[in-house]
Amino acid sequence: MKKNNLHIRKLVLIALLGSGLNVFKFLIMFIPNVEVVTLLIVVYTYVFGIGIGMGATILFCVLEAFMWGFDPSWLIPYFIHWPTVALVAFFIKKSGQKKPIIIAIIMSIVTLAFGFQSTFFYMLTGGALKSSSFFARYITMYTTGTGFYIAQILSCFVSIIALFTPLTELVTKLGRKHLGYNKI
Secondary structure (H helix, E strand, O other), X not given: OHHHHHHHHHHHHHHHHHHHHHHHHHHOOOOOOOOOHHHHHHHHHHHXXXXXXXXXXXXXXXXXXXXXXXXHHHHHHHXXXXXXXXXXXXXXXXXXXXXXXXXXXXXXXXHHHHHHHHHHHHHHHOOHHHOOXXXXXXXXXXXXXXXXXXXXXXXHHHHHHHHHHHHHHHHHHHHHHHHOOOOO
């Protein structure tokens, strides 16, 4: 009975955290490309482990698809990028790294990669493969969004430096107290 109870708690936690990612994204979406999803996925994975962090991340991606539609130009990059964030956070935790500045640098590089990756998939799904100037069009498309990518990277960097430690402590405390999650 206790083992089933633990599975139920994990499922509830995944549902709560995954839907929470959507809520937090929705609350600040009026600020272009400023995001807290990276920070929250890092914190959730760091505190609860890869199973909970990845589960919440996948749920976030699925909920996004239902909210915004099943367009492969952004959905495929989401299903690549956000689980990668959880995976990198898991390896950061496994390495014993606790310094927010190091975590912020690593996650900023992952966020930088998202700009390249999302532009690439946008180009692929827009039929650019048939064009003889794929690379030139890619560079043009990417540089058009540079301001947004910079904002996204900076928000990732600053939010992790400012909020990683207090959020990790808060989520750990809440997980133990209210969810009875003692693995933390």
